[in-house]
Amino acid sequence: DVQLVESGGGAVQAGGSLRPSCVASFDIDSTPCMGWFRQAPGKDREGVATISTRDSETNYADSVKGRFTISRDTAKNTMYLQMNSLKPEDTVIYYCATGQVYQGACPLAPVLFDYWGQGTQVTVS
Numbered sequence: 001d002v003q004l005v006e007s008g009g010g011a012v013q014a015g016g017s018l019r020p021s022c023v024a025s026f027d028i029d030s031t032p033c034m035g036w037f038r039q040a041p042g043k044d045r046e047g048v049a050t051i052s053t054r055d056s057e058t059n060y061a062d063s064v065k066g067r068f069t070i071s072r073d074t075a076k077n078t079m080y081l082q083m084n085s086l087k088p089e090d091t092v093i094y095y096c097a098t099g100q101v102y103q104g105a106c107p108l109a110p111v112l113f114d115y116w117g118q119g120t121q122v123t124v125s
Contacts, residue, residue, distance in 0.1 A: 002026060002115045004096050009120030016086050020120050022079040022096030029053050029074055031098040033106035035113060036070060036081045038092040038122075047108025048094070049081060052101070059106055064090075086124045093119040 008020035020036075028034060035050035049070035050059045058070055069082040079096055099106065099113030 002098075004098070004115060004117035006094065006096050006117040006120040009094060009122045011123040011125065012086055014086060014088055014124055016124070018083045018086065018122060020081050020083070020094055020122070022117055024077045024079075024098070026077065027074075028072060028077050028079065028098075032101045033099040033113070034072065034079050035097055035099060035106065035108070036079075037095045037097060037110055037113070039095070040092045045095070045110045047110065050099070050106035050108055051079070052106045057105065059108055061108055083122070086122075088124050090122060091124050093121050095119045
């Protein structure tokens with residue numbers, strides 16, 4: 001049974017940091033891409049960061065470049081999102097997901113990701 005469980009969200013002040021994690025119930029090396037996405041109420045889900053499990057190549061949304069870092073620990077089947085310099089506009093629910101390669105990369109496209117966690121709330125005030 002494929003499961004992804006996020007944790008590590010929370011409430012921080014602007015400029016602060018959080019490090020959500022996503023634990024998989026399977027060997028994460030068995031899936032080509034993993035990623036973090038976020039969704040505000042009434043808006044489409046958007047890609048935040050993705051990482052290739054083949055070569056660890058990363059991809060970031062322009063809005064988080066230089067502030068967020070995606071990483072993975074294959075021994076723990078866990079993916080992380082280090083979030084620094086948080087802004088109020090980062091306040092949304094964050095989801096982790098596994099997905100497929102497209103044109104040799106892991107794109108920030110939710111449609112290419114098939115298994116999803118339940119989400120973790122991040123609130124920046």
